[in-house]
Amino acid sequence: MKNLIKISLSVLTLALFVSCTQDYDIGEITKPTNLDVTTEVVGQSEEMPNGDGSGAVKFSASADNAMSYRFIYGDGFEEVSASGETTHSFNKNGVNDYTVKVIASGTAGNSANTTETVTVFSDFSDPETKQLLTGGSTKTWYVAAAEPGHLGVGPSSGEGFTSPVWYAAVPFEKAGAPSSSCFYTDEMTFSLNANDNIEYVYNNNGQTFFNVDYVAEFGGSGEGDQCIDYDDSSVKSVSLSPATSGVPAELTTGTAINISDGGTMSYYIGASTYEVLSIDENTMHVRAIMGNNPALAWYLKFTTAQGEPEEEEEFQSEFNELVWSDEFDGDGTLNSDKWNFETGNNDGWGNQELQYYTEENAVIEDGILKINAVAESTNGFDYSSARITTMDKFEFTYGRVEVRAKMPEGGGTWPAIWMLGANFPEAGWPEAGEIDIMEYKGNEPGVVHGTLHMPGNFAGDAITETTTVSDAASEFHNYGVEWSEDRILFLVDDVVYHEFENTADSPFNDPFFLILNLAMGGTFGGDVAGDFSQATFEIDYVRVYQAAE
Incomplete structure (x- = not known):
């Protein structure tokens, strides 16, 4: 996800499928009144009184107590506009008259209508x-x-x-x-x-x-x-x-x-x-x-060709010997032989992040590691959360990492599963390299990012791809990376969605350590929802495989 001086990426503000229709309180049933329609023939001038040949006419309708407007154009076409604003192109070549009927609809089927005649010139052909x-x-x-x-x-x-x-x-x-x-x-x-x-x-x-x-x-x-x-x-x-x-x-x-x-x-x-x-x-x-x-x-x-889904070939990993794992069995606290806590805010961790990391915000319950982000005053910050690493406890070069996890919900949340070069304290960032196995943001539900940061490709110029996991916040999925001297593959549920050709010149040929954290806001997480109170990043297990000797 990020380094001590950075750690991020971005994509959108996917308030995507939030419906943008207006809600109306039906209340008293009233008929639309004062229906008024204005027209503007596009390109109309003294030289071209019937328009520029596009056949386009702009319509603007308004009425008291109207919820929508239907335009029946008199040429076989019609449409409904909630705003009353629309543009229609009449396509019969030459100068032609059209009688346009406009119906303003109110509650319980009540409506009012009027007609307008427009004279339009069209010479469009494709x-x-x-x-x-x-x-x-x-x-x-x-x-x-x-x-x-x-x-x-x-x-x-x-x-x-x-x-x-x-x-x-x-x-x-x-x-x-x-x-x-x-x-x-x-x-x-x-x-x-x-x-x-x-x-x-x-x-x-x-x-x-x-x-x-x-x-x-x-x-x-x-x-x-x-x-x-x-x-x-x-x-x-x-x-x-x-x-x-x-x-x-x-x-x-x-x-x-x-x-x-x-x-x-x-x-x-x-x-x-x-x-x-x-x-x-x-x-x-x-x-x-x-x-x-x-x-x-x-x-x-x-x-023009109707396709059928191809049978997905089962992913074959070259790394099948389990060399390190944490299954987070039972209840309690993290295994300190495997994990370090990183606490504080560290000047926003290089990304203008809003949380303060504590040791109390990561707990194991019913065999699940839960990293909780909470809206609460903590050491001068408005949010608390947790960040853990395997630095100096488990570091490795090449292999397959598999993390089964469920994403948190809430605008501004930014969970990440990632790795940082073990020589980071000496080399700095992005020289040490960063492999973001999975990044996600609550402001962009359903979109998973896999990213690489290195000299020449970092921050906004990082090497990144996304995939869609529509139920990422409601179901557990396997997020993974397959890392060798030849390539780095990013996977969700054993399906590859991002591939990078590794070379001897990249920083991805030395030991790396693992990081799990849940940030709030920042350059990638975006605005925190005004009603945010708490969210949980859930991890079932972390497993690392390497090639059998």
Whole structure:
């Protein structure tokens, strides 16, 4: 995790799947009133009174007592906006009039509506995307389940333009649970009809994978995203239009796919417009803004080849002789022949950490080592916790480390399983080298980091990879590293997710010692939740294996 002068890494603020919909107190049932709609034809000028040819019109609706607004555009497309703000592209070439109906919905089904007529000029055409999408006749697309990030989410602006910076699914992540497995059976077929217009058929094999925000609305129950019986197989019209998201031109095709009648491309997020970030003969990467939260952009990868999960080869370790372990049997205190306590704050341990380490915050209960972080005043600091090492008691070169552990919960928590070069007191950091077997932060639940620090690659430039362990805070998992003179592998439950080619010039060829700790806040842990009171990092065992002589 960190050294005495540092020890960290970072990734996001994954308040990821926290629902961003508003809660309304129904209270007195009232009908929306004072519905007002304004329109702005994009690119309208004296020279181009009907717009710049994009066909885009910005709509803004407001009404007293309204909870959402439905826009029926008069061209076969419609959408719902919680804010009343939206942009729609009309795609019939030339100058055309459209009568747009806007419905403001309130409580108990009460609504008010009005119509607006817009006159728009469109001359948009993207024959290349049309050809790739349909194959010139008909083409079926599937969720690219084997690809990292085939489903993900990030902010709709700024750094989120090109990738799901808050969450990205690992390959076949949704395959195992009945609540999500339907996601990978979807078939999305785009065809050209006799008039050379695009039509779309969504075959969901009877179930669609719904975002948690829409589960109740479509008859689901329980918590979280889930597959729901939902028939959306009717033939829908598709138009292509200029994308209006603001994604930089070099990061997108600039074309959006618009599906009529509220159609969706697999994962249901209340969106019918998908910006095409990239497309070729066999792959497509799209981005869509969540229907009830314009701050969220969801990402999907599709392929023309429906994949099946490959059988995972069982990991074969080259180190199988147990040379050191602590099983933390029974109850009581740590074995002082194996572990040292490091106490204090040590100027934030080089990472602006907020905790004060004590010997009292690590206990063994029912065969589990529990490192407790507590919100309490301790020696001038607001949090107490514990940090233990094997320095001068057990140090080794090369081998396999396996730690079975369960992560703490709570924003600002930062548990770590790591190793530091035994020559650290003389060589310093990062010269001694650091192997972060596992780092985790409560502000980014479900994401596990494996990292190496060394001269030329440390702090923000460390060599790092992440993997998703969705139940890391509720279940025990095996976190490990396989370390030899040729390579360093990082594993979770014997699955490798990060590989480093070791060389004779690296610091990873000398003895290292083990460290376990639970930090609070700091450069990696981030802000501590305002309601944080206590969290526990649980370790079932620590085992070190080396090659048999």
